[in-house]
Amino acid sequence: MTHEPTHFAQELQALRDRVLVMGRVAERRVRAALQGLTTRNRDTLDEVIAGDRQLNDLQIDIDERCFTLLALFHPVAVDLRAIVAALRINTDLERVGDLAINIAEAAQRYVGHAPVKKLIDIPRMATIAQRMLRDALDAFVRRDTELAQHVLNEDDSLDSLKTQIFRELLTYMLQDPTTIEPSLDLILVSRHLERIGDHATNVAEDVIFMVLAKDVRHHSAEGA
C-alpha cells in the first residue's frame, strides 16, 4: 500500500485547484444574483435560479477526489486534515451556490414591486461576503492562518450591516404598508448574505484547523 509521495502531492494539488475553481464559480453566482437585484434584470435572476450544472459537477468531482485520496494513500496528520478540510469546504461552497439561488428568488419577488429604496448597504454586504469567501479560499490554498484569522475578524462587519439594514427597512414598513412585502425580501437577502459570510468563516476555521490542528470553532469554550 505504499505510493510515491510525489503522486500524492500532485493529487492533493489538483484537489486544491478544483476547490479554488469551485469557489470562483460559487462567487460568480452570488455576484450574478446581486447584479440581477441591483439592475432589476429578471433574465439574470432566472439564470441564477436555474442552477449551475458546473457547480454540481465540481462538487461531485471534489468529493470523489477526496474519497480516492483517503482510500489510496491513507494520509495522516496535516495531509489528512487537508483532505477533510476539502470535503468540508466543498459542502460550504455548495451551500453558497444554494444561497445565490435563494438571493435570486427573493430578488425576483422584489423586482415585482416598486423599489423601496436605493440599495447601498446590501451591495456593501455582498462585497464583504464575497471578499471573505475569496480570502478564505486563498488561505486554504496557501495554508495561510493569518489570512484565515483576518476572515474571522470580518464577520462582525457583516453582522452590524445586517442589523442596520433591518432597522432601516423596519422604519419604511411602519410608515408605508406597501413597502412591507418588498422590504421582507430585502431582509431575506441580507440574511442570505450573512450566511455566505458564515460559510467563509467555516472555511477559515477549517484552514486554521488544517494547519495548526487547533479547533477554533468554539472560541468561548474555555479549555476545550
Place this chain on the structure above:
Amino acid sequence: MTHEPTHFAQELQALRDRVLVMGRVAERRVRAALQGLTTRNRDTLDEVIAGDRQLNDLQIDIDERCFTLLALFHPVAVDLRAIVAALRINTDLERVGDLAINIAEAAQRYVGHAPVKKLIDIPRMATIAQRMLRDALDAFVRRDTELAQHVLNEDDSLDSLKTQIFRELLTYMLQDPTTIEPSLDLILVSRHLERIGDHATNVAEDVIFMVLAKDVRHHSAEGA
C-alpha cells in the same frame, strides 16, 4: 498497519453512538427553544441562548474519533463512507444547535411584544423538523436507506407550511403595523425550522451515499 477488525468495528459503533447522543442533544435544544416561544418563558430562552457546552464537546469528540479512525485504520468502501458521513453529520448537528439559538433569539424578541396570534403552524413545523432529524439519525445508525428516503420526502411539507405561515403573517402586518416587528420574528423562526429540516435532509442524503455509494444530492442533474 494491520489492526484487528473487531477493534475497528467497536470504534465505529462507539462513533455511531456518539452521533446519536449529539443528535438527541441538538433536538432537545430545538425543543427547548420552541417551548420557550410557545410558553413565553424568557428563562428557558436564555438557557438556550447561553449555548450548550455538551454539544460543543460532543462535536470535538466526534471529529477526533473520525480523524483517529481514518488515520489508524485507513478504512475503504462503506467504512470510509461511514466515517466521512459521521464528519458531515457532525457539522449538520452543530448547525442545528446554532439554529436552536437563532430560534431562541427571535423568540426572545417576540415575547417582548403582544402575541400576534395563537401559534399553531410553527409548532407543527417544529414537530416535523424534529421528527425528520430523529429519523435521519436512526437511518444513519441502522443504515436504513428506506427511512432516509422517507426523510427526503418530508421536506415538502415543511416548505408548504413555511409559505402558509408567511402569507398569514403578511396579512396581519398589512392590517396592523404594530404586528410587523413580532411577525418578522415568527417568519424568521419558520425559516430556522425549515433549515433544521434541510440539515435532516443532508443527513438522509449522507446515509444513502454511505450505504449505496449513490449521490442523491442533485436529483435533477441527469447522468451525474
